[in-house]
Amino acid sequence: MNTPPRQPLLQIQGLKKSYRKRPVLKGINLNIFAGETIIIMGPSGCGKSTLVRCINRLTEPDDGHIIFDGVEVTSLPFAQLSGLRRRIGFVFQQFNLIRRLNVLENVTFALRIYGQEKAEAEDRAMQALARVGLKERALNFPAELSGGEQQRVGIARALALEPQLMLWDEPTAALDPILVSEVIEIMEELVRQKETTMLVVTHEVGFASRAADRIIFMDHGIIVEEGPPDVVLSTPQSEIAKKYKKLLQT
Numbered sequence: 618m619n620t621p622p623r624q625p626l627l628q629i630q631g632l633k634k635s636y637r638k639r640p641v642l643k644g645i646n647l648n649i650f651a652g653e654t655i656i657i658m659g660p661s662g663c664g665k666s667t668l669v670r671c672i673n674r675l676t677e678p679d680d681g682h683i684i685f686d687g688v689e690v691t692s693l694p695f696a697q698l699s700g701l702r703r704r705i706g707f708v709f710q711q712f713n714l715i716r717r718l719n720v721l722e723n724v725t726f727a728l729r730i731y732g733q734e735k736a737e738a739e740d741r742a743m744q745a746l747a748r749v750g751l752k753e754r755a756l757n758f759p760a761e762l763s764g765g766e767q768q769r770v771g772i773a774r775a776l777a778l779e780p781q782l783m784l785w786d787e788p789t790a791a792l793d794p795i796l797v798s799e800v801i802e803i804m805e806e807l808v809r810q811k812e813t814t815m816l817v818v819t820h821e822v823g824f825a826s827r828a829a830d831r832i833i834f835m836d837h838g839i840i841v842e843e844g845p846p847d848v849v850l851s852t853p854q855s856e857i858a859k860k861y862k863k864l865l866q867t
């Protein structure tokens with residue numbers, strides 16, 4: 618007997634977005650299956666952030682469909698967006714921590730909004746902080762942490778939701794080169810554990826070659842190439858993929 622075809626966790630079909638009539642996403646099609654780690658690479662301004670932000674409607678798409686776990690995200694009424702965002706963790710380039718809240722409060726904030734009891738939320742937050750090695754810093758404020766530590770709090774905040782999908786928008790791009798590796802190490806550990814599906818925008822080509830199931834190359838609002846890292850980084854077809862291959866060799 619044939620097994621039924623596996624449904625993707627996330628389907629993106631014909632996604633379009635323009636800013637002031639200037640097209641930024643020109644029809645993106647992408648399927649992501651549960652457990653996959655997908656890495657998006659491409660030059661600055663090509664639409665990567667716009668794409669990942671459309672997935673949980675931080676940015677409103679103009680056209681096309683986004684279907685997450687069988688639910689049409691693009692037509693969800695505003696009131697139902699928080700339910701969606703509880704299942705999709707987001708790690709921002711600029712960390713986006715709340716400066717007047719301590720680390721623990723930053724991590725519990727969303728859990729509390731989504732209705733979790735204080736004690737349970739703190740328990741989950743401490744577990745998430747332990748996973749990023751920051752349990753001892755729970756009562757510190759963001760300004761008392763290094764950039765790498767702040768981003769690890771950002772990761773813990775997303776992990777505490779126990780999301781089905783984690784979106785990462787250039788999580789190491791705002792960090793000193795010396796601090797990049799501490800964040801990359803945590804990301805690689807999360808990929809190894811395979812408990813959540815990951816969609817990561819990054820220029821870290823070494824990380825991409827080790828962690829990705831597939832790399833998606835974007836340029837000027839379209840996907841120009843995609844495939845497993847050992848294929849696209851050894852025999853790249855597009856100009857963009859060729860540039861990343863060169864980076865890997867330097």
Ligand SMILES: Nc1ncnc2c1ncn2[C@@H]1O[C@H](COP(=O)(O)OP(=O)(O)O)[C@@H](O)[C@H]1O
Pocket residue numbers: 636641659660661662663664665666667668
């Ligand atoms: N809110 C916005 N208003 C107007 N233009 C925007 C906005 N956000 C992004 N853009 C433009 O859209 C293009 C794609 O941006 P973005 O998705 O951030 O690219 P990337 O993340 O690949 O660097 C860029 O030219 C950027 O200037």
Ligand SMILES: [Mg+2]
Pocket residue numbers: 665666667786787
């Ligand atoms: Mg961006």
